[in-house]
Amino acid sequence: MKRILPTAAGLAWSAFFGLIPQPGWANSSVQGVVYESTSGATRPLPLAFVSVLSPGGEILATIRADGQGRYHFVNLPRSLLALTASKPGYLTRHAAGNAGSRAMLDCSNGCLQTGMDFVLWRAAVLAGVVLDAMQEPVSRAGVSVRRIGAAASSEKPSTGATDNRGRFRIAGLETGSYSLTVQRRAPNGQDEVLTKTLKVSEGEQVVDLFFPPGSQGSFRVAGRVSGIPFGAGYRTWVAIRALSGSLRGLQASVGPDGSFQFDSVPAGRYSADAAAVKLGTVERTDYFLNVIEVLAEIGQIALQPVEPAAATGTLEITAGALPDSAVIRFTSKDGFGYRLARIGKVNRKFDFSGLRPGAYRVEADSTQVYVKGVNTGGKIQSPGEVILSPGVNRLTVVVAADHARVFGVVRGAPETHQPVPQGRVALHGDRGKYSVQADQAGRFLFGKVIPGEYRICAWANIAPERVEEETSWEQAGCQPKTISIGPSGEVEIDLRAAP
Amino acid sequence: MKQLALSTAAVVWWAVTGFAYQGQMQVAGTVRSASTGEALKSAVVTLTGRDAKQTLSRTTTGADGSFGFSGLTPGQYQLTVWKPGYQTMQGNAPVTILRDSTETTNLTSSLWPNGAIYGQVTDWDGEPVSEAQVRAYAVVYQTVGARLSLAAQGESDDAGEYRLFDLPAGKYVLQVAPPRTGTPSGRFYAATPATYYPGVPGPSQALSIELNWGQEVTRADVKISRAQSFVIAGAVWDASAEGPCTRCVVAVVQHDGPYRAGLPQTARVSPAGAFALGGLAPGDYSLVVRKGSSNGAVAQTHVTIRDRNVEDARVMVGLQQPVTGQVVMENAPEGIDATGWTPHLSPVALPEGWPRADGKVEAGRQFTIEGVSPARYRFELSGLPPGAYLKALRFGGQPLASHEITVLPEAPVSGLEAVVGFDGATVAGKVRSENAPFVQARIFLISQQSQTGWQPKPIETAPDGSFSLGSVAPGSYTVYAIPVTTSLQILDPAVQAALSRYAKQVVLSSKETLNVEVPLAP
Structure with a gap:
């Protein structure tokens, strides 16, 4: 067991780090055990780090648990604190009985706590080799992996770099789907980017990556615009924006004969726009141009303006009452972006202009209503999707406020039928994904569920991130139940928790 | 020595093996590993114009290590070969394309692997x-x-x-x-x-x-072991702002015997001017304080940790001083104009990144170097005509050892005398090697009785082994030729003793040009 003892060196050290023992701190003692969970079995994890953090997340002190996973903190500051355990190569899933990595402690009046146990899981490792077309190792390439998924969008990507043998290793990963990006400076001085989607499961995975032989990755794109003003009296330029990937936009000016050239465009799909400013004025007109696909060098491409689309119409509600205002969002399925508008209860009108023609998803940014369908002149297109043609598209967005409630109790083994406290319940369907934690009595409630077909599953103990992907439910030990949820329905269901 | 630093060493082994007509290729060749001899693929070979500024053509070697350039107009070109994991090779000798463009130059280049x-x-x-x-x-x-x-x-x-x-x-x-x-x-x-x-x-x-x-x-x-460590804490004052130096960053350098090693930890100075650096074992240290960006003022101080924390380290930045003096010419020929020569102060034994201070020589042979942070420097004078060399650096009438001067805080240096001699001798010749193929060598001239401790800078031989080192102060020297590819540290006296068989003693008189043949040390 390790303690923070007030030795002379320790005093200087802790004075440096702001953890000066003060009179009255003597009555604080926090202890527990750090465990490791592997294939169902839980056993003590030796020599893990246990840290005390300020409420803001700043690490105040770290000690090491002993060979049996036991730790004991004394001399803690008198304030609200957070406690966490960690070890290189592991992820922290449980802190003091709750899912998550931190346990909160109120030591404002001293604290005496035992049984502050932690459970750690071995993290996954992604390792690999990056080679070029000649099977030579690519060194100093930047490697980045980002988890795909709704909750993961706020996570920072994990990064690494290849060594002289072209090898990289990224550790500390959760299982799940990832987007891997490798970037290198090719011999010709251009940057080359390689992307790949892969699934990371428990343990260590090795992946071999090759930079495409022959291809430089970036190409010259040249051509001519027509149908927009350029040349004498105008300053015109073409801009292209990637529809996939994270590369920023590129711009090229249009010459007097309408020609333009981009020297180095990474492969991918792009939307092209043009803008023309009448010289001597501030008059600027923007145009949508074609979508272009860059796979190889393009010597002569013709770009013309595309007539923009407009979506105008009204909001109608079929069931329930319209709230005072609802936000409706049109999101381009081709990656052109999205537009949203706040529509009032009385006026109910919307008017989006200047959209690129194409397929759009229509959604409500609201918990009070959901989009049931879009009515375009007599036909309701598939729930919440519409194709906008060039010109004016008149449509009615039909919303409803007839959400259903789903509630019940999470129970344990069939023999005992006892409710399981603080289990997690996940509800996934085409109309939405929901996840909630049950209370101490095993009761759970989904307050506003959009009617539709869903699959539902419950677990006694699982971290929220692991239930995001329905594909990992079975691996986590649960067989989903299918339920039909009708409008304004009340669905009560008892669930058996997976361990 | 350059060969061990991160700079790309020019490591060349040329073998211009005659002319062979190889289809359309005018410049062709193979890139090999200098240690194993195997062909290197994916090496990037770049051809540039004579001034090496504009890339004219670039190609990558194939699976057999071969490369070729065609369609070149007659003239002179420079070749550079690069491959990650190898020392970049920059050709010293230009590649000449003959007037008859059907001739082909066939080259083999070797790269040393890292x-x-x-x-x-x-x-x-x-x-x-x-x-x-x-x-x-x-x-x-x-x-x-x-x-x-x-x-x-x-x-x-x-x-x-x-x-x-x-x-x-x-x-x-x-x-x-x-x-x-x-x-x-x-x-x-x-x-x-x-x-x-x-x-x-x-x-x-x-x-x-x-x-x-x-x-x-x-x-x-x-x-790593659980050794005792201490904290150096203190404050940084900015003399020019007359307040705490809030934009300063403090770094620490460990002194141990002849070595100085930078440590990764740095501390930002707080708004009150305080800083603290922990995790330091007992011993001697330099605190290096830098203000703002890399060109900002720097200052340093020595701190020794014995058996407790140091709480009162004090560093003052912004105490840069001007260094002024005069160029004194000894037996100068007619019409020598010192204006335009550049005096430099290069930091001695300081961590990397310490800026070099440059000045200029004005009319009347006065020179000024502004904004010199307190430290120890070596004085150099560049832009001298052939045969001229810095003979001595005098301060208060006394010559300074190794041309080094210490600049103290709050003490501008004036009255420096840079004595320039014009009777520089030249040592020229060729490196003789027992083995037939040449390896490019570096020529070192070690002075036997340097009163000032100053040594001439070494130079590299041309690919054919010839060299010419001019503007050397008269005196007696030992000349060594060391292959650029070895990591021998010739300035180490033990190494000099071991290579005494390959040393050549010379005595240089004023303005003499001496031709020698120097054996190549292994």
Whole structure:
């Protein structure tokens, strides 16, 4: 067991780090055990780090648990604190009985706590080799992996770099789907980017990556615009924006004969726009141009303006009452972006202009209503999707406020039928994904569920991130139940928790 | 010495093996590894115009290491060969395309492969240390003592393993510093001082790793121990702003025997001007304080940690001084104009990144160098005509050893005398090598009775072994020719004694041009 003892060196050290023992701190003692969970079995994890953090997340002190996973903190500051355990190569899933990595402690009046146990899981490792077309190792390439998924969008990507043998290793990963990006400076001085989607499961995975032989990755794109003003009296330029990937936009000016050239465009799909400013004025007109696909060098491409689309119409509600205002969002399925508008209860009108023609998803940014369908002149297109043609598209967005409630109790083994406290319940369907934690009595409630077909599953103990992907439910030990949820329905269901 | 620093050494082995008509290729050849002789694929060969500024053509070697350029107009070109993991080769001699464009120049270039050092960092419990900061320092011998030059750095991974690569042949000292604070591991190891391979507290006790070209040293494992460490705390004052220096950053350099090793930890100065640096073992240190960007004022102070924290370190920045003086010409020929010569002050034995101070010589032979931060410097004068050399640097009538001067805070230096002699001699000749193929060599002139301790700078031979070193102060010297590819430290007296068989003694008189043949040391 390790303690923070007030030795002379320790005093200087802790004075440096702001953890000066003060009179009255003597009555604080926090202890527990750090465990490791592997294939169902839980056993003590030796020599893990246990840290005390300020409420803001700043690490105040770290000690090491002993060979049996036991730790004991004394001399803690008198304030609200957070406690966490960690070890290189592991992820922290449980802190003091709750899912998550931190346990909160109120030591404002001293604290005496035992049984502050932690459970750690071995993290996954992604390792690999990056080679070029000649099977030579690519060194100093930047490697980045980002988890795909709704909750993961706020996570920072994990990064690494290849060594002289072209090898990289990224550790500390959760299982799940990832987007891997490798970037290198090719011999010709251009940057080359390689992307790949892969699934990371428990343990260590090795992946071999090759930079495409022959291809430089970036190409010259040249051509001519027509149908927009350029040349004498105008300053015109073409801009292209990637529809996939994270590369920023590129711009090229249009010459007097309408020609333009981009020297180095990474492969991918792009939307092209043009803008023309009448010289001597501030008059600027923007145009949508074609979508272009860059796979190889393009010597002569013709770009013309595309007539923009407009979506105008009204909001109608079929069931329930319209709230005072609802936000409706049109999101381009081709990656052109999205537009949203706040529509009032009385006026109910919307008017989006200047959209690129194409397929759009229509959604409500609201918990009070959901989009049931879009009515375009007599036909309701598939729930919440519409194709906008060039010109004016008149449509009615039909919303409803007839959400259903789903509630019940999470129970344990069939023999005992006892409710399981603080289990997690996940509800996934085409109309939405929901996840909630049950209370101490095993009761759970989904307050506003959009009617539709869903699959539902419950677990006694699982971290929220692991239930995001329905594909990992079975691996986590649960067989989903299918339920039909009708409008304004009340669905009560008892669930058996997976361990 | 340049061959061990990170700069791209010009390591060349040319063999212009005659002309063969190879289809349309006008410049063709093969790139091979200098250590194994195998063909190198994916090497980038660049052809530039004579002034090497504009890339005219670039190609990559194929699976058999071959490359070729065609469609070239007659003229002179420069060739550069680059491959990651190898020392870049920049051709010294231009490639000449003859008037008859059907002739082909056939070249073989050899690249020296870089080496790597791999290992694992563990602590006193045998646990791997992740995110430890590992640095490889190249041992570079100088006129006096040795210097540690940072060659590569990296962090250990979750298994405690680190990989440092792209290292030229040489002698290395490995330093392991604890992980950065801000992580649980960083907080746990915060009080652990820096350790040197295999687990000692100072670079002078470290086991240096001798790396040959292309060699990979694995299992250079370092064990960090729970040694006692202390804190240096204090304040930084900005004399020019008359207040605490809030934009200053404090770095620390460890002194151990002849070595100075930079440590990774830095401290930002607080709004009240205070700073604290922890995790330092007992010993001697320099605190190097830099204000703002890399061109800002710098200051340093020495601190010794004995057996307790140092709480009262004080550093003052903004005390830059002007250094002024005069150029004194001895027996100058008619019409010599000193205006336009450039005096430099290069920092001596200071951590890398310390700026060099440059000045100018005005009419009347006065020179001024502005904004010199207090430190020890070596004075140099560039732009001198052929045959001219800095004979002595005098201050108060006394010559300064090794042309070095110490600039103190609050003490402008004036009255320096830079004595320029014009009777410089030239040592020219050729390097004789027993083995038929040439290896480019570096010529060192070691002065036997240098009163000032100053040595001429070494130069490299041309690909055919010829050299010419001019503007050398008369006197007696020992001349050595060392292949550029070896990592021998000729300034090390022990090495000089071992190579005495290959040394050539010369006595240079004023303005003499002496021709010698120097044997190539192995």
